[in-house]
Amino acid sequence: MSTYVVTVPGTFLEEPTEQAREALLRALRPADPQGTDLGEAEDLDILTVYGGTNAFSLRLEVAADTAPAAEEAARELAASALRTAGLSPEQAPLGDPVITGLDKR
Numbered sequence: 001m002s003t004y005v006v007t008v009p010g011t012f013l014e015e016p017t018e019q020a021r022e023a024l025l026r027a028l029r030p031a032d033p034q035g036t037d038l039g040e041a042e043d044l045d046i047l048t049v050y051g052g053t054n055a056f057s058l059r060l061e062v063a064a065d066t067a068p069a070a071e072e073a074a075r076e077l078a079a080s081a082l083r084t085a086g087l088s089p090e091q092a093p094l095g096d097p098v099i100t101g102l103d104k105r
Helices: 018-031 037-042 067-084
Strands: 002-011 047-049 055-064 098-102
Touching: 002 067, 018 047, 018 055, 018 067, 055 067, 067 098
Parallel strands: none
Antiparallel strands: 002 055, 002 098, 047 055
């Protein structure tokens, strides 16, 4: 089993409320990549919203046996956290996850 940092892109089609953003961050906190070598070195944030757009990225730490399994786990985690925050797949569709790091610890 390896620890991966996976980036899941998405778009807020409806601007989330501050409460929804806070709920999203709380739901994702256990998957914060700050505990990985890459997260520490690059000071990664769980949620990045790109200025002037509705595009966002979620950076998540997941444990998996393979890269495809890590991507699927990250997508499921992101979708679940968005639902917990009250955001449907129609309000915040996700793109394809990408492995952005592999923890060497």
